[in-house]
Amino acid sequence: RQVDPAIEAIADRMRLVKHKILVMSGKGGVGKSTVSATLARALAERNPDKQVAVLDVDICGPSQPRMMGAENEQVHQSANGWSPIFIEDNLSLMSIGFLLGGRDDAVIWRGPRKNGMIKQFLKDVDWGELDYLIIDTPPGTSDEHISIVQYLLQASYVDGAILVTTPQEVSLLDVRKEVNFCRKTKVPIMGVVENMSAFVCPCCQTESTIFPATTGGARKMCEEMEMTFLGSIPLDPRVAQAADQGKSFLMEHADSPAATAFLDLAQKV
Numbered sequence: 001r002q003v004d005p006a007i008e009a010i011a012d013r014m015r016l017v018k019h020k021i022l023v024m025s026g027k028g029g030v031g032k033s034t035v036s037a038t039l040a041r042a043l044a045e046r047n048p049d050k051q052v053a054v055l056d057v058d059i060c061g062p063s064q065p066r067m068m069g070a071e072n073e074q075v076h077q078s079a080n081g082w083s084p085i086f087i088e089d090n091l092s093l094m095s096i097g098f099l100l101g102g103r104d105d106a107v108i109w110r111g112p113r114k115n116g117m118i119k120q121f122l123k124d125v126d127w128g129e130l131d132y133l134i135i136d137t138p139p140g141t142s143d144e145h146i147s148i149v150q151y152l153l154q155a156s157y158v159d160g161a162i163l164v165t166t167p168q169e170v171s172l173l174d175v176r177k178e179v180n181f182c183r184k185t186k187v188p189i190m191g192v193v194e195n196m197s198a199f200v201c202p203c204c205q206t207e208s209t210i211f212p213a214t215t216g217g218a219r220k221m222c223e224e225m226e227m228t229f230l231g232s233i234p235l236d237p238r239v240a241q242a243a244d245q246g247k248s249f250l251m252e253h254a255d256s257p258a259a260t261a262f263l264d265l266a267q268k269v
């Protein structure tokens with residue numbers, strides 16, 4: 001039987017990675033990248049003896065370099081592959097953003113080029129040994145998702161997918177598409193995170209609901225569809241601020257309800 005050498009190369013890399021977690025969302029703008037970045041930071045902070053990495057394959061909007069404060073970094077290639085950028089001693093990042101000439105380059109790429117890039121990413125990044133690899137995927141379910149999942153499943157395995165939504169109906173409806181995708185491709189669903197579920201006033205810490213969840217929100221959807229509800233993360237303007245500044249929200253605002261929610265999430269994965 002002929003084996004695709006690329007799949008073998010991916011298998012060699014992935015043998016060193018204990019947990020591979022996809023982060024997905026039905027829509028853009030619901031906080032998928034923020035959740036990927038902050039979850040990775042929370043895992044790294046909670047487990048100083050473990051190695052955590054983020055792989056940003058959000059081809060049309062790679063935001064991890066900015067969120068992780070690594071926007072001006074350059075990735076280097078060695079005999080052993082591309083070296084990821086270290087954000088902390090035990091937290092590294094590889095993003096498609098590092099490889100694009102201009103910010104808007106990849107938007108016009110066609111499918112085969114995107115797939116080639118994804119394959120290269122999975123086989124050529126020199127992570128070394130990892131405990132957690134968090135994969136930030138594009139919004140929706142695209143050809144890129146199919147490629148990532150196919151390559152990973154042929155070469156290795158995935159622990160599962162974390163689905164991110166807001167409590168808003170349009171976002172919840174689209175999560176159902178992600179659920180179908182996962183079920184069809186046999187990717188286990190680790191659970192659903194409801195992001196921006198309530199607004200915490202920075203002055204008085206009072207919580208208000210921003211997006212009306214007419215059907216009971218993500219928790220109810222999880223009950224109906226027999227999925228794990230992984231928790232709610234409040235909308236806190238400081239989350240967006242920290243992301244824009246490339247800082248760790250967890251370090252800057254350790255005592256906030258949002259930080260607690262992110263740390264709780266890290267404990268559940």
Ligand code: ADP
Pocket residue numbers: 025027028029030031032033034035063139195196233234235236237238239240241243244258
């Ligand atoms: P996606 O990856 O789904 O497109 P992002 O992670 O880029 O979404 O988030 C969209 C916007 O919402 C960003 O400006 C981000 O900083 C902001 N954001 C995400 N989560 C929160 C939150 N819990 N509180 C406040 N702002 C948030």
